[in-house]
Amino acid sequence: MNDPFAQLVELLNQLQKLAPRPEHIRERENRIIYRNLPEGQEMVNDALEGLEEEVIDEEWEWQAEHEVRDFRATSPGPIVAVDSGIIRLGETQDGLIIALRGCAAILDQQGQMELKLFRSGPIYLRNRDKPEILFLMGQQLGKEDFFVEIDEEANPPRKKLKPHVAAWDSHQYGDRFRNWFERLIQLASVSLVNNGIILLDGALTLRTRDTPQVFLERLAQLASDHGNAIIAISKQSKLQVDGTPLTFLLDDYPGRVCYRPISPLLRQQDPHRAERVLGNIYVARLSPIGPCFRIDVKPTRGQSDHEALNQFFASCFMRAGYPDILVRAHVHSYFTPADVLELQAQIGNQYGLKPRGDVDLSTIFTPFGGRFK
Amino acid sequence: MEIFTIKGENVILMYHPADEVADVGQQFAILERPQKTEGLIVQIISNDSVEYPGLQQEIIQKILEERTARASIVINREEGMGQIRNIKLALAKIRKRIHNGQWQRWDGWIPTRNVEISPVDADTLIRNILPSPEPPTPNVPLRTFCRFGGRDIRFNGPRLNMVNVITGVKGSGKSHIAKHLLLALAEAEVPCIVFDINGEYTALPNIQVLRWGKNFIPDLAKVGYEMLIRVQQAVYPLKEASEATFQSRVKKEFEDRKKYCESRNQHFSIDINYLINQFMSWGEGGEASKTSKPYEYIRDAILRMLEIINEKNLFLNDYNRERKPITDFKMAFEKAAQGEPIVFDMRDLELALQSALVKSIHDMIEEICLEEADSGKGRFPFIFYEEAHFYVKEEIILNIITRGRHIGIGSIFVTNTPQKLPDTVFRQLDNLFLLNLTHKDDIRHVSKNSFTDEDTIESFATRLPERHALIIGNVTDRYPLVVEVLPLPSDIQPTGRTKSTWDRFVQANHSIENERLEQANNDDEVPF
Numbered sequence: 086m087n088d089p090f091a092q093l094v095e096l097l098n099q100l101q102k103l104a105p106r107p108e109h110i111r112e113r114e115n116r117i118i119y120r121n122l123p124e125g126q127e128m129v130n131d132a133l134e135g136l137e138e139e140v141i142d143e144e145w146e147w148q149a150e151h152e153v154r155d156f157r158a159t160s161p162g163p164i165v166a167v168d169s170g171i172i173r174l175g176e177t178q179d180g181l182i183i184a185l186r187g188c189a190a191i192l193d194q195q196g197q198m199e200l201k202l203f204r205s206g207p208i209y210l211r212n213r214d215k216p217e218i219l220f221l222m223g224q225q226l227g228k229e230d231f232f233v234e235i236d237e238e239a240n241p242p243r244k245k246l247k248p249h250v251a252a253w254d255s256h257q258y259g260d261r262f263r264n265w266f267e268r269l270i271q272l273a274s275v276s277l278v279n280n281g282i283i284l285l286d287g288a289l290t291l292r293t294r295d296t297p298q299v300f301l302e303r304l305a306q307l308a309s310d311h312g313n314a315i316i317a318i319s320k321q322s323k324l325q326v327d328g329t330p331l332t333f334l335l336d337d338y339p340g341r342v343c344y345r346p347i348s349p350l351l352r353q354q355d356p357h358r359a360e361r362v363l364g365n366i367y368v369a370r371l372s373p374i375g376p377c378f379r380i381d382v383k384p385t386r387g388q389s390d391h392e393a394l395n396q397f398f399a400s401c402f403m404r405a406g407y408p409d410i411l412v413r414a415h416v417h418s419y420f421t422p423a424d425v426l427e428l429q430a431q432i433g434n435q436y437g438l439k440p441r442g443d444v445d446l447s448t449i450f451t452p453f454g455g456r457f458k
Numbered sequence: 459m460e461i462f463t464i465k466g467e468n469v470i471l472m473y474h475p476a477d478e479v480a481d482v483g484q485q486f487a488i489l490e491r492p493q494k495t496e497g498l499i500v501q502i503i504s505n506d507s508v509e510y511p512g513l514q515q516e517i518i519q520k521i522l523e524e525r526t527a528r529a530s531i532v533i534n535r536e537e538g539m540g541q542i543r544n545i546k547l548a549l550a551k552i553r554k555r556i557h558n559g560q561w562q563r564w565d566g567w568i569p570t571r572n573v574e575i576s577p578v579d580a581d582t583l584i585r586n587i588l589p590s591p592e593p594p595t596p597n598v599p600l601r602t603f604c605r606f607g608g609r610d611i612r613f614n615g616p617r618l619n620m621v622n623v624i625t626g627v628k629g630s631g632k633s634h635i636a637k638h639l640l641l642a643l644a645e646a647e648v649p650c651i652v653f654d655i656n657g658e659y660t661a662l663p664n665i666q667v668l669r670w671g672k673n674f675i676p677d678l679a680k681v682g683y684e685m686l687i688r689v690q691q692a693v694y695p696l697k698e699a700s701e702a703t704f705q706s707r708v709k710k711e712f713e714d715r716k717k718y719c720e721s722r723n724q725h726f727s728i729d730i731n732y733l734i735n736q737f738m739s740w741g742e743g744g745e746a747s748k749t750s751k752p753y754e755y756i757r758d759a760i761l762r763m764l765e766i767i768n769e770k771n772l773f774l775n776d777y778n779r780e781r782k783p784i785t786d787f788k789m790a791f792e793k794a795a796q797g798e799p800i801v802f803d804m805r806d807l808e809l810a811l812q813s814a815l816v817k818s819i820h821d822m823i824e825e826i827c828l829e830e831a832d833s834g835k836g837r838f839p840f841i842f843y844e845e846a847h848f849y850v851k852e853e854i855i856l857n858i859i860t861r862g863r864h865i866g867i868g869s870i871f872v873t874n875t876p877q878k879l880p881d882t883v884f885r886q887l888d889n890l891f892l893l894n895l896t897h898k899d900d901i902r903h904v905s906k907n908s909f910t911d912e913d914t915i916e917s918f919a920t921r922l923p924e925r926h927a928l929i930i931g932n933v934t935d936r937y938p939l940v941v942e943v944l945p946l947p948s949d950i951q952p953t954g955r956t957k958s959t960w961d962r963f964v965q966a967n968h969s970i971e972n973e974r975l976e977q978a979n980n981d982d983e984v985p986f
Contacts, residue, residue: 090532090533093533094533097533097535184536190527197528198526198527198528199527199528199529199530200523200527200528200529200530201529201530201532202529202530202531202532202533202534203531203532203533204531204533204534204535204536204539205533205535205536206534206535206536206537413523413527416519417529421511421512421515421516422510422511422512423510423511423512423513423516423542424512424536424539426510426542427536427538427539427540427541427542428536428539430538430541431536431537431538434537434538435537
């Protein structure tokens with residue numbers, strides 16, 4: 086099955102089948118309810134997660150002569166921006182309920198924008214189904230044993246979570262789904278335009294713990310087949326060069342709309358790490374007053390990075406130094422508080438779950454509150 | 459439906475319109491679980507949409523996106539999204555408390571949030587707010603003229619005592635309700651008198667229509683010199699000296715004539731011609747010494763005034779006696795007490811005469827009331843005042859509602875300008891029949907009654923559906939009841955229509971185009 090939209094629906098259907106039926110939950114009435122997992126509130130990081138891959142923590146010499154280039158006016162082309170969002174609607178005794186939203190915003194050369202929206206609805210993920218679910222997810226991302234070890238000798242084959250999958254806490258487990266959702270929308274989007282730009286939110290880092298390299302290679306291949314370059318923008322990069330966060334690496338050219346290649350520095354310092362990016366890394370400022378971002382560039386076949394970057398710059402409006410089209414994609418991937426309420430109502434209807442009231446700790450922490458410290 | 463807040467007497471309920479209907483005027487019982495014997499009766503006075511976090515963002519986003527982008531949902535598994543936009547808030551007022559299952563006046567008690575909220579059906583409401591009267595209040599159910607929740611309502615007549623106001627904007631149906639009340643009271647043989655300035659009541663069945671100067675020409679011997687003095691003041695105001703002279707002389711003329719008639723065992727009779735004759739000879743004979751110039755002026759002025767009044771045929775004389783008019787208001791009142799209300803059709807009377815007539819009739823009614831009290835018959839009337847402020851001064855209205863209460867006169871003020879009625883009317887109000895009002899000042903004025911608050915009045919007065927009225931007061935045990943007003947009986951012809959140039963267009967095929975076409979066809983030459 087090569088159609089990414091069909092793949093999305095297929096896995097959502099599989100998840101629906103795995104989710105408990107309301108009748109089953111009602112049998113255990115008064116036992117199972119769900120607990121809110123409010124976004125943005127303090128979470129205890131007790132998931133024993135793996136090391137962060139993206140920090141270049143060795144000492145290396147900063148070379149100021151690395152070229153800084155201005156963006157140049159060039160012919161604009163169509164552009165597609167993809168983003169996704171997740172809301173953790175609550176956790177139950179035996180799992181987690183999430184909902185996903187994604188958006189592919191398409192801006193054609195006439196300036197007309199089209200939005201393709203993807204809304205998963207509530208997804209009930211039971212912990213006991215985790216190996217099976219992650220197996221299916223790996224399968225769709227092009228590597229079925231990416232998240233799980235498969236014991237082929239057992240009958241039926243037994244699946245066991247791999248270490249470092251980091252799917253042990255609800256936050257990260259949910260994020261694996263957000264990533265899967267976004268990746269499939271990206272895959273669908275690379276063929277929506279020709280000779281344009283596919284703009285992604287994030288980085289093109291290979292061999293991360295949520296996306297197999299084969300998937301990104303397939304994505305790049307498909308984009309290239311349609312003459313599209315892939316450009317990924319990271320709002321918050323953890324990458325540091327010589328102990329300096331990447332977003333400070335244009336401070337020697339304040340107020341200048343320009344970009345600087347970072348990959349040569351990486352290769353010089355650690356060729357192995359440099360290879361872990363699909364394409365090349367740049368730091369760029371997209372408006373005189375704007376911040377700096379990490380931009381990963383994977384041009385289409387026959388196109389230089391500079392051509393891809395200039396086409397990207399010419400093809401989309403900037404909003405305070407950030408691509409407007411990506412803001413649009415983000416806006417439609419966002420859940421407003423009202424959306425959350427309605428999705429929770431849908432949970433009640435779909436799974437027969439009732440919310441459990443949160444314990445109000447405000448009186449304990451009065452007058453200092455319990456959130457900021 | 460859930461309680462959102464309770465503050466003071468205001469309850470805000472949150473509900474989904476697919477599950478509940480909470481129209482303005484509807485009532486709900488809020489009963490505490492689990493016993494459901496304690497609770498509140500609340501009445502919806504308005505509906506609002508819910509504001510929720512992110513709403514502004516949502517709206518702005520939608521508006522902007524609609525302008526700039528075409529959106530399609532490729533995968534949508536978010537069932538029922540947008541339902542939050544359907545949720546409404548209903549603002550309700552606490553009307554009653556339920557204590558041990560019984561309805562009683564609200565004493566400030568409020569329930570917990572652990573409640574069951576259910577609509578109150580019409581039967582339950584009517585049973586609780588329109589209970590059968592307990593002695594000594596008699597039970598005189600009036601014929602129905604309105605319906606609540608599909609059920610006909612019969613108000614108890616005695617609860618209409620004493621001061622009632624029917625108000626609403628022009629065309630909202632004030633006269634319609636007034637006619638219903640008039641017919642209902644007449645059927646109960648309550649004498650009713652209507653001061654009708656638009657001729658709206660003249661086609662009602664069993665009505666005595668009195669037109670002053672036409673079919674109603676009072677006999678001065680019966681109505682007394684007081685009415686003549688009022689007419690003089692209205693029709694021909696005299697200068698101070700002349701007026702003082704007239705008032706003292708006319709009283710004396712009446713006394714002299716009465717004595718004369720008594721001495722000859724004749725019925726007391728007197729008319730304006732007699733008075734003219736007396737004033738013409740005034741100053742002759744024994745008073746010859748006083749025929750100085752000023753006295754001549756006074757006499758001439760009085761004579762001119764009497765002649766003018768005489769020409770208007772306002773009082774019985776030898777000439778108009780032949781027309782056999784109604785001359786005795788008391789006889790008309792007797793018939794009114796047998797179910798034939800009196801309607802004074804004042805359409806053709808000038809304002810000053812309207813005022814004189816109403817004041818005079820009111821004096822006569824007072825006298826009748828005293829006689830009714832003395833005789834023990836107790837047939838005290840209800841008086842309908844259509845737009846009273848046109849023809850009754852404020853102090854007289856105050857007299858009507860204060861003194862009327864003591865001597866048994868019930869009053870029904872019908873007005874589209876409630877702010878023209880004195881505050882006291884609303885402070886002394888016993889029943890309010892409210893139709894649509896739009897003017898803030900009117901709403902504020904009506905709200906001065908002691909039954910309910912401005913919020914309720916404003917809410918109902920601006921939102922009442924067609925053919926509906928809010929009734930509140932003694933007849934509803936102070937409960938604001940929104941009722942559907944029934945049509946008048948089919949045999950009653952519509953009256954009081956304003957004459958209009960547009961009426962001719964009602965005729966079939968009559969239009970300006972047709973008229974022009976006919977004109978053009980009739981012309982020999984084709985006009986350029």
